Amino acid sequence: MAGITSYGAYIPFYRLGKDTAGWGSPIEKPVINFDEDSITMAVAAGMDCISGGDRELVDSLIFATTTSPYIEKQGAAMVAAVVDLRRDIATNDATNSLRAGTQALRSAVDAVKAGSAKQVMVTAADCRTGTPGTEFDQTSGDGAGALLIGDEGVIAEVIDSYSVSDEVLDNWRAEGDGAVRSWEDRFVLQTGYLSVMPEAIQGLLKKVNLGIKDINKAVLYGPNPRRHAEMARQLGLDAGQVQDPLFGQMGNTGAAYSLMQLIAALEGAKPGQKILVASYGDGADAILLETTDQIANFNGKRGIKGNLEKKRIRKSVGVRGATLKGLDGGGPSASARWRDRESIDRLHGAKCLSCGLIQYPPQRICSRCHTKDQWETVRLSDKPGKIFTFSLDYLVGGVDSPLAITIINFEGGGRGMFTMTDREVEDVQCEKPVEMTFRKLRSSGGVHNYFWKAMPQRFQGAFQGIA
Amino acid sequence: MAGSIRDRVAVAGMGCTRFGERWDAGAHDLIVEAAYEALEDAGIEITDIQAAWMGTATMSTGMSLSEPLRLQYIPVTRIENACATASDAFRNACYAVAAGIYDIVLAVGADKYKDGGLSGLTDGSMPGPGHAMTAGATGPPPAQFAMLATTYFDHYGLSFEEGKHMIGRVSWKSHLNGQRHKKAHFQREVSMDAILNAPMIAWPLGLYDCCGVSDGAAAAVITTPEIAKRLRKGKEPPMFVKALQIAMAPNDGNFNTKFDYMHVEATVRAGERAYEEAGITNPREQISMAEVHDCFSITEAVTMEDLKFSERGKVLRDIEDGFFDLDGGLPVQPDGGLKCFGHPIGASGIRMLYEMYNQLQGRADRMLNPGQPSRQIKDPKLGLTHNLGGGPAGCAIFVGIVGLEGA
Numbered sequence: 110m111a112g113i114t115s116y117g118a119y120i121p122f123y124r125l126g127k128d129t130a131g132w133g134s135p136i137e138k139p140v141i142n143f144d145e146d147s148i149t150m151a152v153a154a155g156m157d158c159i160s161g162g163d164r165e166l167v168d169s170l171i172f173a174t175t176t177s178p179y180i181e182k183q184g185a186a187m188v189a190a191v192v193d194l195r196r197d198i199a200t201n202d203a204t205n206s207l208r209a210g211t212q213a214l215r216s217a218v219d220a221v222k223a224g225s226a227k228q229v230m231v232t233a234a235d236c237r238t239g240t241p242g243t244e245f246d247q248t249s250g251d252g253a254g255a256l257l258i259g260d261e262g263v264i265a266e267v268i269d270s271y272s273v274s275d276e277v278l279d280n281w282r283a284e285g286d287g288a289v290r291s292w293e294d295r296f297v298l299q300t301g302y303l304s305v306m307p308e309a310i311q312g313l314l315k316k317v318n319l320g321i322k323d324i325n326k327a328v329l330y331g332p333n334p335r336r337h338a339e340m341a342r343q344l345g346l347d348a349g350q351v352q353d354p355l356f357g358q359m360g361n362t363g364a365a366y367s368l369m370q371l372i373a374a375l376e377g378a379k380p381g382q383k384i385l386v387a388s389y390g391d392g393a394d395a396i397l398l399e400t401t402d403q404i405a406n407f408n409g410k411r412g413i414k415g416n417l418e419k420k421r422i423r424k425s426v427g428v429r430g431a432t433l434k435g436l437d438g439g440g441p442s443a444s445a446r447w448r449d450r451e452s453i454d455r456l457h458g459a460k461c462l463s464c465g466l467i468q469y470p471p472q473r474i475c476s477r478c479h480t481k482d483q484w485e486t487v488r489l490s491d492k493p494g495k496i497f498t499f500s501l502d503y504l505v506g507g508v509d510s511p512l513a514i515t516i517i518n519f520e521g522g523g524r525g526m527f528t529m530t531d532r533e534v535e536d537v538q539c540e541k542p543v544e545m546t547f548r549k550l551r552s553s554g555g556v557h558n559y560f561w562k563a564m565p566q567r568f569q570g571a572f573q574g575i576a
Numbered sequence: 577m578a579g580s581i582r583d584r585v586a587v588a589g590m591g592c593t594r595f596g597e598r599w600d601a602g603a604h605d606l607i608v609e610a611a612y613e614a615l616e617d618a619g620i621e622i623t624d625i626q627a628a629w630m631g632t633a634t635m636s637t638g639m640s641l642s643e644p645l646r647l648q649y650i651p652v653t654r655i656e657n658a659c660a661t662a663s664d665a666f667r668n669a670c671y672a673v674a675a676g677i678y679d680i681v682l683a684v685g686a687d688k689y690k691d692g693g694l695s696g697l698t699d700g701s702m703p704g705p706g707h708a709m710t711a712g713a714t715g716p717p718p719a720q721f722a723m724l725a726t727t728y729f730d731h732y733g734l735s736f737e738e739g740k741h742m743i744g745r746v747s748w749k750s751h752l753n754g755q756r757h758k759k760a761h762f763q764r765e766v767s768m769d770a771i772l773n774a775p776m777i778a779w780p781l782g783l784y785d786c787c788g789v790s791d792g793a794a795a796a797v798i799t800t801p802e803i804a805k806r807l808r809k810g811k812e813p814p815m816f817v818k819a820l821q822i823a824m825a826p827n828d829g830n831f832n833t834k835f836d837y838m839h840v841e842a843t844v845r846a847g848e849r850a851y852e853e854a855g856i857t858n859p860r861e862q863i864s865m866a867e868v869h870d871c872f873s874i875t876e877a878v879t880m881e882d883l884k885f886s887e888r889g890k891v892l893r894d895i896e897d898g899f900f901d902l903d904g905g906l907p908v909q910p911d912g913g914l915k916c917f918g919h920p921i922g923a924s925g926i927r928m929l930y931e932m933y934n935q936l937q938g939r940a941d942r943m944l945n946p947g948q949p950s951r952q953i954k955d956p957k958l959g960l961t962h963n964l965g966g967g968p969a970g971c972a973i974f975v976g977i978v979g980l981e982g983a
Binding site: 502504518526 | 719722724727776779826830835837969
């Protein structure tokens with residue numbers, strides 16, 4: 110039995126809403142902070158997904174997105190490293206289509222069924238930009254979802270799937286384009302979304318010999334609330350059968366949207382429920398899942414529900430699209446960064462085998478007992494911590510002024526100096542609990558320079574798994 | 577301790593340029609200005625110098641000294657130890673004389689920052705010598721030192737207003753002292769109101785909690801006690817070296833949870849060793865005056881505790897009571913310190929000694945600005961200088977003690 114064994118999600122803390130100056134809409138939606146992108150969001154969702162689980166069992170990671178920070182350079186390799194997965198795994202980016210998330214899910218299930226991977230982590234993240242003020246801008250949102258696919262401890266079995274590939278110029282973004290472009294509305298909807306997605310759904314139902322009324326929950330991609338409702342009507346679904354598409358809370362999160370809705374559906378699901386997932390983009394995918402008895406005991410994830418509850422409405426939209434150029438200094442040396450990759454990407458500290466002292470960054474010699482080169486690795490990225498001391502620098506912050514510079518003491522040992530993000534000035538106080546979050550420090554010369562930052566602890570226990 | 581420098585060498589002459597925005601002078605001009613004041617003060621010629629030590633954070637090799645002074649093939653060692661640079665140049669010069677290798681040597685410290693187009697020091701550029709992301713990326717100096725204040729306030733339960741006033745008064749006192757001195761970078765008094773309401777640089781440090789970056793040079797002629805007394809016969813007495821200590825931290829404050837960010841351990845260690853070397857048992861009573869490293873107001877505050885001038889956790893009372901004022905029990909920064917006199921990194925340590933020298937000789941007022949009350953400390957016997965090179969989490973510390981013969 111192949112299916113979902115765990116899930117995780119990430120929704121940016123900051124939301125645009127009716128009190129956001131310059132937004133001009135009552136619609137609420139999550140937006141990335143200046144230091145986030147699809148890789149950082151995929152990492153956060155992946156950390157949620159794997160929390161409490163065994164990283165050693167993951168044989169593959171797929172990163173699905175239409176907004177990879179690099180055109181040439183794999184996102185999956187970075188996400189896998191930062192989530193702290195094994196090195197001898199397959200990594201793959203699924204890109205350039207809004208169906209990238211569901212395509213990644215199909216590939217993952219196929220790999221597990223074929224026995225080429227014990228577990229596959231599917232991460233999907235997007236932060237697409239539209240022309241300000243358009244309907245797209247109002248209905249899209251930023252976010253990420255992650256699914257762990259395996260054949261043991263399955264909470265939702267993937268029963269079958271059906272895909273349609275369709276070449277049509279409806280939505281696109283060429284290299285260098287800042288915003289998504291679209292052909293005329295009615296053409297796009299009638300010949301695209303409203304005809305191709307039902308084609309895939311009908312194809313699947315026929316294949317598994319079910320009727321639409323047999324579906325307990327339908328997770329439907331939709332470009333906006335109106336078209337989503339139209340799709341449900343056209344398919345003959347009752348209101349109770351349709352998963353809330355979360356417009357006005359989460360919005361259309363692009364390639365991650367179908368998977369994030371699926372996660373929301375799983376959060377409320379009981380054993381033995383049939384869930385239909387349908388996504389659209391250059392064709393359509395339809396996937397049928399059925400929850401198992403194991404879902405009743407599955408918990409401890411931030412998920413969609415947890416993430417939606419944690420938010421702060423932006424005072425203004427001003428920071429949107431701001432770059433990190435305000436932070437001076439160039440990128441790091443590629444060779445120096447490579448040398449320190451374990452401690453940069455995986456936030457590995459070193460624990461002295463002789464006296465137990467944890468040092469970050471790892472040192473050759475223990476500063477307590479002077480033992481040389483006798484260490485074991487300690488992952489600090491998922492550990493909760495507390496602010497030991499801090500300063501708020503009003504000169505160097507750029508878009509992040511004042512820059513919150515903190516000394517973090519990790520629970521269980523270890524200390525590090527980190528800047529703090531997703532914080533208001535009043536959040537930065539001695540002894541305040543924090544958790545770690547992977548972010549972009551600065552971008553320069555085409556290089557996105559990522560490192561960990563601290564942020565006010567959003568969930569108790571950080572990424573150790575929620576009690 | 578294997579040996580002590582106490583009274584084994586003496587300073588026969590000193591010089592110091594006016595610190596500040598020296599648009600008029602290049603680094604070589606500053607070096608010539610300071611060195612020749614020292615030579616003339618000692619009553620010797622440049623050709624009497626047998627070896628030299630050059631402290632500078634920005635200029636390479638001993639040629640940074642031999643070139644401007646046209647030294648003719650004598651040994652020159654260039655020393656860099658961040659803000660303790662000049663003091664370490666002075667220390668090594670003293671050891672060479674004490675070892676009996678040379679009779680008369682010169683120690684100079686100089687840096688020229690104001691041609692750089694920046695009003696402060698920037699964050700270190702990556703990559704550093706250590707970890708790619710954390711070496712040199714630990715935040716610029718104001719934020720690093722601000723964290724001392726954050727923790728100090730938090731631990732001792734000081735409200736923001738109490739803590740801010742405490743460190744503000746440190747700067748207020750330094751400006752009051754420094755504006756009397758003709759050679760100080762900043763030439764005006766600053767009100768407590770202005771200090772407390774100045775723009776925030778790195779919370780809780782405001783503009784007046786931070787020292788400026790300056791151009792400047794300072795120099796010392798170091799020799800044996802016998803030669804020093806002969807050279808200064810009929811003039812003010814020479815200054816005797818009582819203790820020279822360096823303590824180097826392992827730079828683990830940012831990853832060792834034992835590091836409390838309320839004190840600088842290297843200062844404690846260097847101070848204890850210096851007191852032992854100089855035979856001092858009660859520094860608060862025995863030290864007449866001090867020039868310490870007040871790169872930021874909070875640095876001076878915690879240094880008072882680290883040097884045992886104040887009891888641990890009790891410096892607020894001493895600061896607010898005026899104990900460290902020019903007319904207080906232990907005047908600190910009589911020339912204005914880094915805060916008001918200025919901070920050309922490689923020169924500051926010898927500048928501090930220059931103030932001790934003038935005060936010990938009773939001629940502090942020769943650099944008095946017109947119309948200002950005397951800045952001479954009454955009958956000083958022992959003076960202490962202190963530098964902190966680096967940040968609170970990891971630094972090179974110098975503590976030196978100088979005084980009159982027999983003190």
